Amino acid sequence: MSEKDKQFYELLAAWEETYKKGQLTLWIFLALKDGKKYVDEIKAFVEDASNQSMTCEEQSLYRNLRKYQHIGVVDYERGKGNKGPERKYFFLTALGRELLDHFVSRNINLFFNQKVKDLLKTEEPL
């Protein structure tokens, strides 16, 4: 890899690092909008749906879910595990759904207007 390419990918990594900060909540909420899930399923959903660009540790997911439950946007119910102990199946509360809808309409949907969509069309990557 040339020096120029190396610098380019370093810049890309630095930008992505900053860009991904704050995205975990959105991905967790999307996972739960998709349906009730236990932690392993949330992790798998986030990694699959983001094309592996987002990774999350179980501990980090539990920590976030505890906070979301505390503020009333997520709750859980106990369900049967796979031959093991009962699992916690998390879901979005009404407040959580409303919060997600508002967040998406204010911050995500703007990427879908035609002008921005045209601008987002990529040229040939390096």
Next chain:
Amino acid sequence: MKLITHHLVKFGLVLVALTLAFRAGLSAMLAAHQFSLTWALSTLYGVAVFMSGWIFGKRDKVYFPVYDIGFRFHLATYIIFMLIAEVWHLAGFQSQYENMNSVHITGLSWGAGLLLHYVFYRIAGRDSLKGLKRSDIFE
């Protein structure tokens, strides 16, 4: 909100053990006229309590980041230390060089510091939502 977390309880248990050991050591040293050694014991006790608070406080924040600027751990330390000191004297375990007045003076002066900490805790609370720092809620 759940203010008494399991890490705070564990810290409390460690603190009870440390404080009992400190009081026993202090009374024994004073009774044996080892006055200069009490400084070393007090320093050791202070460092051990601080380290315990630091370790359990960090774990507590990782588990559930209550935005209390350390007030719960400070309050727990005050209550446990003062309670054990009072009981120690009421039970007559103290040496002839210790008296209840010094315990009460410690309680009052430390209590003033604790009150000040409480004021800062309340001020910091203005930047929180349901006890969590606004910037800590979403990641």
